[in-house]
Amino acid sequence: EAAVTQSPRSKVAVTGGKVTLSCHQTNNHDYMYWYRQDTGHGLRLIHYSYVADSTEKGDIPDGYKASRPSQENFSLILELASLSQTAVYFCASSDLGVDTGQLYFGEGSKLTVL
Amino acid sequence: GDSVTQTEGLVTLTEGLPVMLNCTYQSTYSPFLFWYVQHLNEAPKLLLKSFTDNKRPEHQGFHATLHKSSSSFHLQKSSAQLSDSALYYCALSVAKLTFGGGTRLTVRP
Numbered sequence: 001e002a003a004v005t006q007s008p009r010s011k012v013a014v015t016g017g018k019v020t021l022s023c024h025q026t027n028n029h030d031y032m033y034w035y036r037q038d039t040g041h042g043l044r045l046i047h048y049s050y051v052a053d054s055t056e057k058g059d060i061p062d063g064y065k066a067s068r069p070s071q072e073n074f075s076l077i078l079e080l081a082s083l084s085q086t087a088v089y090f091c092a093s094s095d096l097g098v099d100t101g102q103l104y105f106g107e108g109s110k111l112t113v114l
Numbered sequence: 115g116d117s118v119t120q121t122e123g124l125v126t127l128t129e130g131l132p133v134m135l136n137c138t139y140q141s142t143y144s145p146f147l148f149w150y151v152q153h154l155n156e157a158p159k160l161l162l163k164s165f166t167d168n169k170r171p172e173h174q175g176f177h178a179t180l181h182k183s184s185s186s187f188h189l190q191k192s193s194a195q196l197s198d199s200a201l202y203y204c205a206l207s208v209a210k211l212t213f214g215g216g217t218r219l220t221v222r223p
Contacts, residue, residue, distance in 0.1 A: 004157075033211075035213075040123065040215055040216075041215060042120075042203055042213040042214055042215040042216045043158070043203060043205075043213040043216075044213070045210060045211070045212075048210065058210065059212075090157065090158070102148075102160040102163065103150075103158075103160070103211065105157035105158045105159070106157060107156070107157050108157060
């Protein structure tokens with residue numbers, strides 16, 4: 001079974017603070033993704049990457065940065081956290097593009113911004 | 115742009131009754147369609163994926179049929195079980211995966 005681990009699993013941050021969510025996969029997958037989950041909005045793509053040292057914007061990239069220093073690691077960075085960024089964040093990986101490959105999700109990181 | 119619509123946000127039914135969760139999509143291409151399931155406090159997992167040859171995918175008693183004429187990929191099961199209670203997402207892929215808003219299914223005894 002594919003393994004994607006996220007840290008921290010839960011975090012409380014203050015408005016204006018910096019938050020880094022980390023993701024590590026041991027699947028040897030090329031593609032990695034960051035989604036946020038909100039009730040009623042489903043899962044929305046923030047950033048993704050198909051190769052180390054390169055990231056791409058997803059559907060809702062504003063207020064987020066991403067970093068892919070290696071094939072295994074993919075981070076999501078909130079430079080100035082805001083209340084509206086309170087959500088559950090999921091990292092995922094796939095061995096091919098989404099057209100043919102399935103996504104393997106991590107357990108999620110619950111972020112609360114106060 | 116591409117979009118997925120799941121009309122029911124919440125579905126509650128009694129164990130043993132049939133399940134049907136609606137999914138319609140809009141795309142200028144011919145995308146792959148997926149159903150993902152997320153149980154409470156767990157990660158989303160792939161449940162079903164559409165085939166290119168119009169075969170009907172099945173898994174854990176669930177099945178879905180891709181109807182290109184109506185742009186639909188509804189999820190069905192003949193008899194609901196308590197363990198089916200979960201959040202279900204329909205998704206389409208055209209270069210990237212686009213999810214619907216999700217349907218929370220609750221099965222009561």
